[in-house]
Structure formats: structure tokens, C-alpha cells
Amino acid sequence: MLILGLETSCDETAASVLEVENDQVMVLSNIVSSQITLHAKWGGVVPNLAAREHLKNILPVIETALKKAGKKPENLDLIAVTNGPGLIPALLVGTTTAKTLSYLWRVPLIGIHHIEGHIYANFISNKIDKLKFPILGLIVSGGHTQLILMQKHLSYEIIGETVDDAVGEAFDKVARILSLGYPGGPAVAKFADAFSGEKKFQITLPRPMLKSANFNFSFSGLKTAVLYATKKNPENLKDHNYISEMCQEFQTAVTDVLIAKTIRAAKKHTPKTILLAGGVSANMALRKKLELSVKENLKNTTCLIPELTYSMDNSAMIAIAGYYRWKNLKNKKGMEDTWKNMETSASLKL
Numbered sequence: 001m002l003i004l005g006l007e008t009s010c011d012e013t014a015a016s017v018l019e020v021e022n023d024q025v026m027v028l029s030n031i032v033s034s035q036i037t038l039h040a041k042w043g044g045v046v047p048n049l050a051a052r053e054h055l056k057n058i059l060p061v062i063e064t065a066l067k068k069a070g071k072k073p074e075n076l077d078l079i080a081v082t083n084g085p086g087l088i089p090a091l092l093v094g095t096t097t098a099k100t101l102s103y104l105w106r107v108p109l110i111g112i113h114h115i116e117g118h119i120y121a122n123f124i125s126n127k128i129d130k131l132k133f134p135i136l137g138l139i140v141s142g143g144h145t146q147l148i149l150m151q152k153h154l155s156y157e158i159i160g161e162t163v164d165d166a167v168g169e170a171f172d173k174v175a176r177i178l179s180l181g182y183p184g185g186p187a188v189a190k191f192a193d194a195f196s197g198e199k200k201f202q203i204t205l206p207r208p209m210l211k212s213a214n215f216n217f218s219f220s221g222l223k224t225a226v227l228y229a230t231k232k233n234p235e236n237l238k239d240h241n242y243i244s245e246m247c248q249e250f251q252t253a254v255t256d257v258l259i260a261k262t263i264r265a266a267k268k269h270t271p272k273t274i275l276l277a278g279g280v281s282a283n284m285a286l287r288k289k290l291e292l293s294v295k296e297n298l299k300n301t302t303c304l305i306p307e308l309t310y311s312m313d314n315s316a317m318i319a320i321a322g323y324y325r326w327k328n329l330k331n332k333k334g335m336e337d338t339w340k341n342m343e344t345s346a347s348l349k350l
């Protein structure tokens with residue numbers, strides 16, 4: 001079946017066309033129009049500016065996605081759109097556009113939870129045959145940090161989550177403290193990866209909740225530790241070596257905790273697959289460390305990590321989640337009228 005995926009929950013206007021048959025996926029087009037430069041001067045995403053930009057871009061982006069795929073609206077079998085969570089003004093542009101096109105083209109519409117999309121980004125991979133249930137998912141994004149168990153498709157049990165900041169949020173806040181600009185995560189990662197290895201400043205940060213018996217996380221204190229350390233000697237902020245060492249220690253602290261808890265959760269729940277999902281899955285250190293750690297500690301478990309293109313916000317992940325939701329629907333009759341009352345996963349507690 002042919003699916004148009006749409007995503008406008010934050011600062012990316014995205015449209016993709018996917019051909020999916022028997023769970024085998026072909027991404028015919030994947031267009032992402034980023035607003036990074038627009039928001040950079042504000043140090044973060046401004047919701048109303050994002051909405052205005054989505055409004056300007058959404059139809060050209062959809063048109064380009066269809067054109068690149070060589071498909072016409074009448075070829076489509078389904079439209080899938082992110083309808084939460086995210087910035088409300090931004091989400092409204094995507095959902096209103098999707099509803100209008102569904103009405104106009106008489107194509108069924110499905111609303112997708114953004115994090116469900118991130119999880120299903122792993123199902124675009126050509127390693128789909130290795131994706132076996134039960135799955136343990138480590139979700140790391142700007143708004144979510146969770147460990148979830150999936151016994152089957154579209155079923156989620158949260159077994160641990162952050163009690164304060166999400167991991168991406170912590171990366172962004174640390175970038176702000178160190179004046180590295182927006183978007184913060186990639187900037188912190190870049191400095192961390194450039195670390196020479198010489199601990200000139202002897203920076204050590206805590207590994208919050210590493211030893212706690214549950215599978216929860218906490219990153220707020222870690223960010224505060226960075227703040228206090230830099231406040232003590234503000235002149236260090238001018239030194240690239242200091243920034244690099246701080247970023248490296250922060251990234252190591254975060255990845256140490258994320259991975260230790262994932263491995264411990266896996267030992268308890270014995271999943272067949274561990275998957276990584278969310279924007280922070282673009283972090284190279286996390287990708288490498290998780291893969292290695294699964295290989296070393298869990299003999300019969302496959303570790304899957306989304307391709308970089310599908311790690312960050314995109315609409316191919318929304319389209320593929322739409323495919324599995326559609327497949328799961330018992331009664332598809334009358335679905336051409338879903339622009340009135342769309343079937344949605346947005347209320348999931350993910």
C-alpha cells in the first residue's frame with residue numbers, strides 16, 4: 001500500500017511517500033524542511049514562528065514528496081499524520097492539512113503519536129527480519145526518556161522513565177550553559193567527540209540513579225552539576241579544551257546511565273530485540289556504546305538502531321507507524337470518512 005506521512009510537531013516540516021507490502025518498506029521520498037536557522041537566533045523553537053513556517057512550507061513539501069515518489073494523490077491508500085505530542089500551533093498545521101487532503105482526496109487518515117513514530121523508525125530498516133518480539137525500547141528524545149516493553153505491535157508497557165528532564169532536554173540545557181547555541185544536542189556531541197583524552201580539568205559529574213533499583217532516570221541534577229562547575233570558574237568557558245572535557249564527561253555520564261539501566265532491564269525482562277528511538281539516537285557515542293554493550297552482555301539479543309536519516313524527526317517514521325496501525329484496524333469500512341473523526345494513537349501514554 002502507498003502511504004503519505006506528515007510531521008509538523010516541532011521545527012521540521014516533513015512529508016514522505018512509502019510503499020509497504022508485507023512489512024517490506026520502500027521509502028519513495030522523504031522530504032524534510034528544517035527551520036533550524038529561523039529558531040537559532042532565539043536559542044530554541046518559538047511555537048508561533050514554527051507554525052507560520054509550517055504553513056508556508058507544508059503544501060510545497062507534500063507536492064515535492066509526491067513528485068519525487070512519482071505518485072499522484074489518487075494512488076494513495078493512507079495518510080498518516082503526527083497529532084501529538086508536540087507544539088500545539090505546529091501540530092495544528094499538519095493535522096488540519098492532513099484532514100483537508102483526506103477530505104479532498106477521499107483517502108483514509110490516521111493520527112500517530114510522535115514517539116510511536118520514533119519507535120517504528122526501526123521498522124523501516126532492512127534488518128526487519130531481525131526485529132523479534134518481545135522488544136525493549138530505549139526512547140531518548142527532546143521530551144521523552146523511557147524504557148518500554150513491547151510484547152507485540154502497538155502495545156507499550158513503560159517500565160521506566162525520567163522523573164524530571166528528558167535526555168535531549170538535558171543536552172540542550174547544557175549547551176545553553178556552555179553557550180553552544182541551538183540545537184544543543186549535536187553541539188555538545190561535537191565538542192565531546194573532539195575531546196583530546198587529556199583530563200586537564202579533572203571534571204567528574206555524577207551518574208544519577210545509576211544504582212537505584214528501578215528503571216527510572218534523572219537528568220536535572222546532572223545539568224545543575226554542569227552549571228555549578230562552570231559558575232565556579234566562568235573564565236573556563238573561553239577555553240575550548242574545558243568545553244570539550246565538560247561535554248565529553250556529560251555525554252559519558254548520560255550514556256553510562258542509559259545503557260546500564262537498559263542492560264539491567266533486559267536481564268530482567270529478556271527481550272529478543274533492543275531498539276533505540278528518538279532524536280538523541282543520532283548521538284554516535286550512544287549508538288556505539290549500546291551496540292557494544294548489548295553484544296557483550298546479552299548473548300541472544302539483537303540491538304537495532306535507526307538509520308541516521310530516521311533518527312531525527314521525519315515523516316517516514318510516521319508513515320510506517322500508520323501502516324502498522326492501519327493493518328491492526330479490524331473494521332476499515334468507512335475509513336474514507338476519517339477526516340471527520342480520525343483514528344489516532346496520540347492519546348497513548350508514551
Ligand code: KG4
Nearest residue numbers: 141142143168185186278279280282283313
Ligand atoms: O526526537 P527529536 O528530534 O524531537 C523530539 O521528539 O523531542 O529529539 C530532539 C532532541 C533535542 O533535544 C536534540 O538536542 C537531541 O535530540 N539531539 C541530540 C543529538 N542530535 C539531536 N542529542 C545528543 N546528541 C546528538 N547527536
Ligand code: ZN
Nearest residue numbers: 141278279313
Ligand atoms: Zn522527535
